Amino acid sequence: MLATLLFLLLDIGTAAWVARFALLSYLLVQWPRQAPMAKGILLVTSGLAATVLLSQAHPLPLLLHGLDRFCFFATFVSSLGLLRVSAMRSRLVREAGQTLIRQKPALRYPTLSLGTALFGLIINIGVLNLFATMVMRSNTLKAAGGHRDIQQARERRMMLSILRGFALAPLVSPLGITMAVILANMPSLTWATLAPVALPTAALFFLLGWWLDWQRRPSQLASRVPATAPPALTPLWRFSLLALAITLSVFAVAQAGQMRLPLAVLVACPLSAIVWMASQRQRLGGGTGLRRAVTQVARHSRLIFGANRGEIAVLGGSACLGALLTPLVDGQALHHLLLASHLHGAAMAIAAMLLVVVLAQLGLNPIVSVTLLASLLGDGNIVDPRLLAVALMCSWSLSMISSPFTASMLVLSQLIQRPARQIAWRWNGLFFVLVVPLLAGWLWMLSVLL
Structure with missing residues (x-):
């Protein structure tokens, strides 16, 4: 992580080599503990x-470009992973989560859905x-009136x-x-141009x-359970302010350092995580808690960074795979093929969205297909880059809710002991x-408005 930051921020070539060898060492050490999907992606990437x-x-x-892309996403995942460690130890997070779970049935969907996106x-x-x-x-048989x-x-709805x-995250999260x-594959775009x-x-x-x-x-079932008063929303508002502060810190770092948003995440999120940990450790008494927080990360680093092994392998490996594949595709031949298909503008954006979703049903991670399509179509000659970007973001969201092979679906399936396909x-x-025709119609409307 540190070597990647030194290379990206200060362009130190030696740091790039340190990051590459460190990443390969990490992948080798974690290989025996990787899930089959992560191993498969790493093997395919190695074969390519x-x-x-x-x-x-x-x-x-x-090869170095692909490895550097792997290092970037490994650092990106690990930076967010430090925030996750802070959150999992936070009493505020537990209280805010309980507030969401215990809302009235009529408000449970918006509070849980928006709360999940926020968290x-x-x-x-x-x-x-x-x-x-x-x-x-919370969803016990006793709570359901037997x-x-x-x-x-209740389990199905919640x-x-x-x-x-969680599928809203690709559309709303700047982090x-x-x-x-x-943003890495379409440098002409920024969060400010995409957000509207x-x-x-x-x-x-x-x-x-x-709806x-x-x-x-x-x-017909609701009347059989006695109503309970919903809890106060104070913990949720406090957590919302915390999330806003962390998000604003990323934008502040990007503005102060004149850097792109993904790079600012690598700087701001670990710092925010350490400050958050320090505030938690301060309650133990004495000092600011900063030394305790740093010591905690150092002492438990094997567990903290080892827990990210699956995400690093899947996301980083997929990004590397996309970076290696893109230059091997004949861009000029593809361009002529696309022109011959007479697809352009909204039609091309919708086709790209559907292609990513279909490939996700076959087990191809969206990061690979989105990387390829953004690299090949993002020049603006066939489709407005903003329209293409939103279509690809939609495809990522659609893949998360429909593909049994995405990480989110596999995690949820294991937690509730239900088949991912179900x-x-x-x-x-x-x-x-x-939602698919709704988003397709919306993209068509956007092509007229943009």
């Missing part, structure tokens, strides 16, 4: 790297572990609220992996989910069927 080495006249620059800014995929665990603990059908209906809320991929288009898109996604949840509510295709199938 070997192909590049044997087939290209000058393979070293391409996801800081905790990333850890929000699924946090909220799903709290849901399972009715098994009510307990199962899990879908959490999943769809997320999706934004980092888009992405945020209304997220609103449509959220409102459709809320569908209300339409499919088991109203959550993705049976529970969420109707929402997917409705």
